[in-house]
Structure formats: C-alpha cells, structure tokens
Amino acid sequence: xxxxxxxxxxxxxxxxxxxxxxxxxxxxxxxxxxxxxxxxxxxxxxxxxxxxxxxxxxxxxxxxxxxxxxxxxxxxxxxxxxxxxxxxxxxxxxxxxxxxxxxxxxxxxxxxxxxxxxxxxxxxxxxxxxxxxxxxxxxxxxxxxxxxxxxxxxxxxxxxxxxxxxxxxxxxxxxxxxxxxxxxxxxxxxxxxxxxxxxxxxxxxxxxxxxxxxxxxxxxxxxxxxxxxxxxxxxxxxxxxxxxxxxxxxxxxxxxxxxxxxxxxxxxxxxxxxxxxxxxxxxxxxxxxx
Amino acid sequence: xxxxxxxxxxxxxxxxxxxxxxxxxxxxxxxxxxxxxxxxxxxxxxxxxxxxxxxxxxxxxxxxxxxxxxxxxxxxxxxxxxxxxxxxxxxxxxxxxxxxxxxxxxxxxxxxxxxxxxxxxxxxxxxxxxxxxxxxxxxxxxxxxxxxxxxxxxxxxxxxxxxxxxxxxxxxxxxxxxxxxxxxxxxxxxxxxxxxxxxxxxxxxxxxxxxxxxxxxxxxxxxxxxxxxxxxxxxxxxxxxxxxxxxxxxxxxxxxxxxxxxxxxxxxx
Amino acid sequence: xxxxxxxxxxxxxxxxxxxxxxxxxxxxxxxxxxxxxxxxxxxxxxxxxxxxxxxxxxxxxxxxxxxxxxxxxxxxxxxxxxxxxxxxxxxxxxxxxxxxxxxxxxxxxxxxxxxxxxxxxxxxxxxxxxxxxxxxxxxxxxxxxxxxxxxxxxxxxxxxxxxxxxxxxxxxxxxxxxxxxxxxxxxxxxxxxxxxxxxxxxxxxxxxxxxxxxxxxxxxxxxxxxxxxxxxxxxxxxxxxxxxxxxxxxxxxxxxxxxxxxxxxxx
Numbered sequence: 001x002x003x004x005x006x007x008x009x010x011x012x013x014x015x016x017x018x019x020x021x022x023x024x025x026x027x028x029x030x031x032x033x034x035x036x037x038x039x040x041x042x043x044x045x046x047x048x049x050x051x052x053x054x055x056x057x058x059x060x061x062x063x064x065x066x067x068x069x070x071x072x073x074x075x076x077x078x079x080x081x082x083x084x085x086x087x088x089x090x091x092x093x094x095x096x097x098x099x100x101x102x103x104x105x106x107x108x109x110x111x112x113x114x115x116x117x118x119x120x121x122x123x124x125x126x127x128x129x130x131x132x133x134x135x136x137x138x139x140x141x142x143x144x145x146x147x148x149x150x151x152x153x154x155x156x157x158x159x160x161x162x163x164x165x166x167x168x169x170x171x172x173x174x175x176x177x178x179x180x181x182x183x184x185x186x187x188x189x190x191x192x193x194x195x196x197x198x199x200x201x202x203x204x205x206x207x208x209x210x211x212x213x214x215x216x217x218x219x220x221x222x223x224x225x226x227x228x229x230x231x232x233x234x235x236x237x238x239x240x241x242x243x244x245x246x247x248x249x250x251x252x253x254x255x256x257x258x259x260x261x262x263x264x265x266x267x268x269x270x271x272x273x274x275x276x277x278x279x280x281x282x283x284x285x286x287x288x289x290x
Numbered sequence: 291x292x293x294x295x296x297x298x299x300x301x302x303x304x305x306x307x308x309x310x311x312x313x314x315x316x317x318x319x320x321x322x323x324x325x326x327x328x329x330x331x332x333x334x335x336x337x338x339x340x341x342x343x344x345x346x347x348x349x350x351x352x353x354x355x356x357x358x359x360x361x362x363x364x365x366x367x368x369x370x371x372x373x374x375x376x377x378x379x380x381x382x383x384x385x386x387x388x389x390x391x392x393x394x395x396x397x398x399x400x401x402x403x404x405x406x407x408x409x410x411x412x413x414x415x416x417x418x419x420x421x422x423x424x425x426x427x428x429x430x431x432x433x434x435x436x437x438x439x440x441x442x443x444x445x446x447x448x449x450x451x452x453x454x455x456x457x458x459x460x461x462x463x464x465x466x467x468x469x470x471x472x473x474x475x476x477x478x479x480x481x482x483x484x485x486x487x488x489x490x491x492x493x494x495x496x497x498x499x500x501x502x503x504x505x506x507x508x509x510x511x512x513x514x515x516x517x518x519x520x521x522x523x524x525x526x527x528x529x530x531x532x533x534x535x536x537x538x539x540x541x542x543x544x545x546x547x548x549x550x551x552x553x554x555x556x557x558x559x
Numbered sequence: 560x561x562x563x564x565x566x567x568x569x570x571x572x573x574x575x576x577x578x579x580x581x582x583x584x585x586x587x588x589x590x591x592x593x594x595x596x597x598x599x600x601x602x603x604x605x606x607x608x609x610x611x612x613x614x615x616x617x618x619x620x621x622x623x624x625x626x627x628x629x630x631x632x633x634x635x636x637x638x639x640x641x642x643x644x645x646x647x648x649x650x651x652x653x654x655x656x657x658x659x660x661x662x663x664x665x666x667x668x669x670x671x672x673x674x675x676x677x678x679x680x681x682x683x684x685x686x687x688x689x690x691x692x693x694x695x696x697x698x699x700x701x702x703x704x705x706x707x708x709x710x711x712x713x714x715x716x717x718x719x720x721x722x723x724x725x726x727x728x729x730x731x732x733x734x735x736x737x738x739x740x741x742x743x744x745x746x747x748x749x750x751x752x753x754x755x756x757x758x759x760x761x762x763x764x765x766x767x768x769x770x771x772x773x774x775x776x777x778x779x780x781x782x783x784x785x786x787x788x789x790x791x792x793x794x795x796x797x798x799x800x801x802x803x804x805x806x807x808x809x810x811x812x813x814x815x816x817x818x819x820x821x822x823x824x825x826x
Contacts, residue, residue, distance in 0.1 A: 072470055074466070074469070074470055098472040098473070098474060099472065100472075101470060101471060101472035102471065102472035104470070104471075105471065106467065106470040106471065108463060108466070108467065110463050111463070112463030112464050112466055113463075113464060113467070114464045114481070114482060114485045114486060115461075116485050116486060116488075117481075117485045118569075118570075120566075120568065121481075121485075121568065124568065125464075125467070125468060125471070125473070125481045125482075126471055128468060128471060128472070128473040128477045128481060129471050129472030129473060133474060133476055133477065136477055136480065136481075137476060137477075137480050139480075139568060141568060143565065143566065146563075146566040146567075146568065147560065147562065147563055147566065148560070149566075150563050150566050151560050151561055151563075154561065163569075163570035178467070181467070181471070182471075185471050185472075191470075320649075323645060324645065324646060324649045326642070327641075327642035327643075327645040327646040327649070328646055330638070330639055330642035330646075330701070331639070331642050331643050331646050331700075331701035331704065331705050331782065332701065332702045333643075333646045333647075333650075333701065333702045333705035333706070335650075337702065338650050338705065338706065338709070341693075341697055341702070341706050342706070342710075344696055344697055345693055345696045345697070345706065347696075348692070348695065348696035349692065349696075352695075352696075353692065369593075369597055370597070370598070372594075373593075373594040373597060373598045374598075376590065376591075376594050377594060377598065380591075412812065412815070413808060413812070415815075416771070416807065416808045416811035416812050416815065417804065417807065417808060417811075418771040418772070418774045418775060418807065418811075419775075420774060420775045420778065420785065420788065421774070421788065421800075421803070421804055421807060424788065424792050424800050425616060425800070425804070427792065428612050428615075428616055428795075428797050428800065429609055429612055429613070429616075430602050430609075431602055433599070433602070434598055434599060434600070435600060435601070435602055438598075504685040505685070507685050507687055507688065508685070508687050508775055508778075511687075511778045511779075511789065512778070512789065512792050513792075521691075525691060525779065530695065533691065533695075537684075537688055537691070537692070540684075540685075540688065541680075541683055541684055541688075544683040544684070544685075545679070545680070545683040548679070548682070548683055
C-alpha cells in the first residue's frame with residue numbers, strides 16, 4: 001500500500017473506517033540524538049499496521065535496535081511524534097508509559113531471563129505489569145495468570161520444564177522462555193531485538209518459526225531486527241531497511257530483491273550476511289550450554 | 291613489569307630508568323614511614339623479633355592452664371555476647387537490604403540522592419565498632435541494647451557496601467526485560483535483582499555474623515554488654531587465670547562459628 | 560486456552576527437601592527463641608534527655624571553640640594509632656610472604672594444611688584479645704599494639720597471599736624449574752613477579768582495616784586513641800567522645816581515600 005502523508009484527509013478518514021488502514025505504530029518525523037552527539041535515527045516516517053510481521057534489516061550500527069527500542073521508549077527519541085495504539089508515547093509520564101509497555105512484549109538477543117529462577121517464574125514475570133505491586137512482591141499471582149503462563153510455555157514446547165531452573169535449559173529453550181514471557185503479557189505488539197543472534201542456524205530457524213507461528217495465531221503486530229538477509233526473506237511480510245539512521249527501504253516482501261539489500265547495505269552482499277539453511281551447524285552448538 | 295631472560299646487550303633495557311627510580315623512591319618512602327612509625331611506637335624490628343618468643347613463653351607458662359573452675363561463670367556472658375551478635379546481625383541485615391538498593395546506581399537513578407547515600411555509607415564505615423558502642427551507650431545507656439544497636443549499624447555498613455556492589459554488577463538483562471514489560475522499580479527489584487543477589491546476601495550476612503561475634507567482645511569494655519564486661523573486670527584485677535579461661539572459651543566458640551559459617555558460605559557459592 | 564489443574568508457582572518439595580527445610584526452620588527458631596528469652600531488652604538511659612546527649616556528642620565538638628584546644632592532643636593520639644597500624648602492617652607484610660607460600664597448596668605441599676590451620680586459628684582471635692595478652696607479656700604501650708596488629712594481620716594476609724599463589728599459572732614456575740632453577744629461584748622469578756601487585760593491594764586493604772582496629776587497642780593499654788576514648792566514656796564526657804569521633808572519621812576517611820587511589824593504580 002502506498003504510504004499516505006500524515007496530513008492527508010484521506011488518512012484521517014481511512015483511519016476511522018474499521019478494516020481500512022489501521023496503523024498501530026506510527027513514526028512521525030522521529031529523530032534520536034544520543035548524548036554523545038551520535039544520531040541514532042534521522043527523521044523517520046513509518047507506519048506499521050496491526051497484525052504485520054515486519055523485519056528491520058541494516059548493518060550493525062544502522063539504528064535497527066534504536067528504532068525498535070523507541071517503540072517502547074527503552075530509548076527516548078529527541079524529536080518527532082511516535083504514536084503507539086493512539087497515544088504519542090513521547091509525551092507520556094512514567095506511570096502512563098508503564099501502562100503502554102504492558103501491551104508491548106519484548107524479546108532480546110541475550111534472552112534477559114533470570115538464570116537462577118525457575119522457567120515458570122520467569123514467564124510469570126510477564127504478568128507484572130498487570131499485577132498489583134503488593135501482590136507481585138509477595139509472589140501471589142492469580143491462578144488465571146499461572147494458566148496463561150503455562151499455556152504459553154506449552155505453545156513454545158517447554159511446558160514440562162516449568163519448574164526447572166532456567167540455567168539448566170539450552171540457549172534455544174532459554175529464548176523460548178523469553179518468547180513465552182512476552183506472550184504472557186498478552187500484548188498487542190511484540191518487539192524482538194536480534195532474537196536469534198546468539199543461536200546456531202538450526203536453532204535460529206526453529207525459534208523464528210515459533211515466533212512467527214505464535215504471532216500469527218494471536219494476530220500480533222511483530223517487529224523483528226535481523227541481520228541475516230536470507231532469514232529476513234524467509235519470515236518477513238514486510239521489510240524495512242535502515243542505513244545510518246535513515247529509512248532507505250520500506251516495502252512488502254514481494255518487492256524485495258538482492259539489489260534492495262545491496263542498497264540497504266550500500267555494498268555487495270557477502271556470505272556473512274547469510275545465515276545458511278537449517279541443516280548447517282555451527283560451533284555455537286546448543287550442547288555448549290549447560 | 292614481566293621479567294624475561296637477562297640480556298647483556300646495551301640497547302635493550304629490561305626496566306626503564308625512570309621506572310626504576312620511581313620504584314626506588316616509593317620503597318624509600320615506605321621504609322621512612324616505617325622508621326617514623328617504629329620510633330613513635332618503640333616497635334623497632336629487633337624488638338618485634340624478640341617480642342614474639344616472649345609472648346609465646348608468656349602464653350605457655352603464665353596463661354596456661356586456665357582456671358577450669360571459672361568456665362561456668364563464663365557461659366552466661368558468652369550467651370549474652372552471642373545474642374548481641376545474633377540480633378545485631380539480624381537487624382543489620384534486614385535494614386541493609388533496602389539501603390543497598392538506594393546505594394546502587396543501576397536501581398537508584400537519582401544521581402544526587404545516590405551520592406548522598408554513598409557519602410553517608412563511606413562515613414559510616416570509617417567509625418570503628420568501639421566508637422559506635424560508646425555512642426549508643428551515651429544514647430540508650432549501659433546494657434545489651436547499646437551493643438545490639440552498635441552491631442546493627444556496623445552490619446549495615448558492611449553488608450550495605452558489599453551488597454550494593456553486588457547489585458551494581460548483576461546481569462542487567464532481566465532488569466531491562468522487566469522494565470520493558472511495564473514493571474515498576476519495586477517489581478524490577480523483586481523479580482530481576484533479588485533472585486540474582488540472594489546467595490551473596492546470605493553469604494555477606496554470615497560474614498557479618500563472624501565479624502560481629504569478634505566485635506562483640508569489645509563492647510563490654512564500654513558497657514555495651516557481653517563477655518567484655520567480665521573480661522575487663524578480671525583484667526583490672528590482674529586475674530590472669532580467669533582471663534585465660536575467657537580467652538580460651540572465646541577461641542573455641544569463635545572457631546566453631548567461623549567453621550560453620552565458612553562451610554555454609556562455601557555451599558552458597 | 561487449555562485449562563490445567565491448579566498450578567503452583569513452586570514445585571512441591573520432595574520428602575528429603577521437606578525434612579531439610581523443616582530442620583533449618585527448627586534450628587533457627589530455637590536459636591532465636593533462646594536469644595529472645597535470655598536478652599534483657601531494657602533501656603537504662605539516664606534521666607538526661609537523648610536530645611541533650613546528641614547535642615553534646617555531635618554539635619558541641621564542632622561549634623564550641625573552647626573544645627578546639629583539645630583537638631591537637633587527639634590528633635596526636637590518632638597519629639600514634641596510625642603509626643601502630645603502619646608498623647604492624649609493615650611487619651605483617653614481610654612475615655606473611657613466607658607464611659603465605661607455606662600455606663599455598665602448590666608450594667607448601669602437605670605443610671599447607673598445617674599452615675592453613677594455624678592461620679585459621681589466628682583469625683579466630685580478635686585483635687583485642689591479642690592486645691590483652693601482649694600487654695600482659697611485654698607491658699603497657701604501643702609496642703604491644705604493634706605486635707597485636709601484626710600477628711592479626713598475618714592471619715588474614717597469609718590466607719589471602721596463599722590464595723593468590725594458588726591461583727597463578729604454574730607454567731612460569733615449571734619453566735624455571737625445567738631450566739635448572741631450584742625451589743627458591745622458581746619462587747623468586749616464577750611466582751613473585753606475578754603476585755606482587757596483588758600482595759601490595761591486599762596489604763593496603765588490610766592497612767585500612769588495621770587503622771580502625773588500632774583505635775580499640777588503647778582500651779587495654781596497647782596505645783593509640785582508644786585510651787582517651789575509654790577515659791572520656793568512663794567520665795561520661797560526651798563532648799570529648801564526639802571530638803574523638805570527628806578525628807577518627809576524618810583520618811580514617813583520608814587513609815581510605817589515599818589507599819583506595821593507590822590500590823586502583825596497582826591493578
């Protein structure tokens with residue numbers, strides 16, 4: 001779909017007709033300057049619709065992570081407007097921001113789970129935003145939350161590990177914990193910041209398949225950073241290309257060619273940019289994890 | 291400076307001249323300070339070397355054997371000392387937990403408040419237990435309470451410093467994850483930090499208990515309860531057989547407590 | 560959504576673990592009940608108000624200029640305290656090196672067990688007890704304090720040094736032994752250069768502890784600021800206690816900052 005300018009009356013009309021353009025996330029001229037003067041994002045204009053599975057590609061340092069982290073304001077853009085689910089999150093106070101964040105699940109490269117805690121408790125941590133402070137401090141989660149958590153563990157295939165210490169699971173399983181945790185928030189949006197960068201190729205594919213499957217099942221808007229081109233092509237509905245903080249490509253997967261990537265990367269494609277097929281293995285095998 | 295094989299050729303210098311000179315300067319300074327300290331304390335090297343055999347003889351001939359009949363009188367004050375150490379450690383450990391979070395930069399992001407807490411900690415840690423004991427004797431009077439309060443404050447200083455450093459070095463990933471999912475600071479502490487620092491917290495508490503048991507011996511000298519009371523009484527009467535009995539009991543009890551505490555701490559690693 | 564039976568946040572403990580938890584709870588309750596029953600929680604505060612005491616302790620020493628003339632005397636005592644700590648740690652550092660080597664498993668061999676047991680025994684004795692014994696043996700004065708501080712420091716430094724020695728890589732030592740060096744040579748050239756910075760760092764750290772520890776010695780006649788402190792306490796002279804507190808805090812802070820800066824540069 002052709003992007004409509006923000007001020008267009010069409011946009012306003014379309015936005016209020018159900019089933020038409022329904023931008024869940026909208027970047028309006030968003031820029032981000034880090035305190036050291038580095039510009040992470042430069043005048044980004046972008047609309048992401050409900051239910052899309054978007055993959056952001058670009059070289060390291062291109063601003064992929066900054067873009068994703070702006071959406072839940074883990075980093076704060078310095079100008080522009082960033083509308084998430086109808087609210088400009090750049091204007092929100094801390095407690096309002098927390099409210100918005102409960103609707104956004106996040107998956108990280110390093111899983112970010114507590115290794116000394118059980119799998120179930122890690123997943124339950126996804127309910128914290130929905131649980132009263134006092135209640136959560138005591139650790140007294142409603143039975144319904146436990147049911148949600150256990151169901152999501154089942155969906156990523158590790159429910160029999162619920163009471164095992166997270167450190168006893170392999171890397172791929174640990175990333176599944178963090179997917180289950182994000183799902184347990186019952187979010188509208190999932191942000192995944194290089195979710196498979198620490199995993200070997202076969203595991204990467206399995207985790208990406210799981211992520212795609214669950215986000216389809218729940219109709220979640222999913223935004224993923226990937227730096228492997230073949231992987232992006234395999235799972236994305238839509239590709240967004242970043243270079244030096246600029247948005248240099250945005251289009252559905254059908255429009256993407258090798259040339260597109262050469263433009264985004266500003267150089268010919270190399271083998272390093274490809275992850276490889278599912279069968280190949282790597283030194284960072286899962287068995288390396290305890 | 292890593293030493294390699296000696297080399298006679300002129301161009302290759304093992305250690306640069308300037309480095310040698312500064313090392314020499316530092317050594318001279320250290321020795322001169324020692325000479326000054328030795329004059330002040332009359333502890334000249336040869337006297338130190340002479341001293342240890344004298345002490346050994348004194349222990350073997352004069353202190354040993356302790357007066358065995360006095361042991362029964364030691365037990366009650368010993369229990370009192372243990373209680374003071376136990377309560378001081380318990381209260382100190384409980385209070386140190388919240389304070390440690392305020393003294394950790396990754397939790398307390400208010401820089402001014404953080405600096406004030408840190409400064410307060412640094413001051414607190416300079417005060418020796420004997421002065422803490424005197425302060426509390428002045429405030430709440432002679433008795434066990436002063437001792438407990440003194441050790442509570444001492445424990446906050448010890449655990450607070452160690453634990454806040456542990457908190458600052460936890461894996462930041464889980465904190466980020468909880469914040470990203472809309473958790474507030476208390477939830478971040480409860481679900482991302484505490485599970486990571488719990489073993490250290492337990493270990494530091496046991497370590498404080500070891501220190502407090504030893505420190506509580508001092509308390510009685512200024513009226514803050516415990517075994518120090520009878521120790522200072524027997525000392526002022528030059529009753530060395532009884533002093534020896536107290537020392538011997540203390541040695542056995544502290545060794546047992548240290549041993550148990552060390553075994554528990556090893557399991558916590 | 561699939562409905563599970565009631566899910567617990569914890570897995571239910573098995574029999575052995577339950578017994579284990581029960582035993583821990585019982586032991587802890589016993590310890591605390593005994594402590595609660597046998598401790599008299601009564602406050603014997605004198606009729607003077609707490610506020611008045613606080614003022615005498617913390618405000619008077621700073622604002623009352625009549626007290627200022629006493630400061631030089633206390634600073635003198637504090638310098639003696641520091642001198643005791645310094646002389647003590649100097650001796651301890653030198654003596655702890657051979658002790659540490661002896662107590663290290665990779666150097667001392669079977670002797671290391673005896674060495675470690677001895678060091679554990681030393682650490683079980685508070686410095687005040689050493690001071691009492693040493694004052695009795697060699698007489699009143701800072702000399703007894705230096706001996707007490709040095710032997711107590713050897714207990715800790717010996718253990719730390721031994722741990723450092725045990726953690727070094729043995730290749731250098733083997734290389735020197737292989738090239739025909741004897742045991743002492745292998746230590747001098749193979750181990751010492753590796754461990755020296757850490758040794759010095761630990762000694763400085765222990766010096767910080769010793770300065771605090773030396774403030775106690777005076778109460779049994781082993782020199783330093785403890786003597787005027789205990790005198791002021793007996794006389795209920797809280798202004799003087801406050802002044803001593805000020806002197807101690809300032810000097811200990813200075814030493815901590817200085818020693819901390821040196822230690823940072825060492826590593």
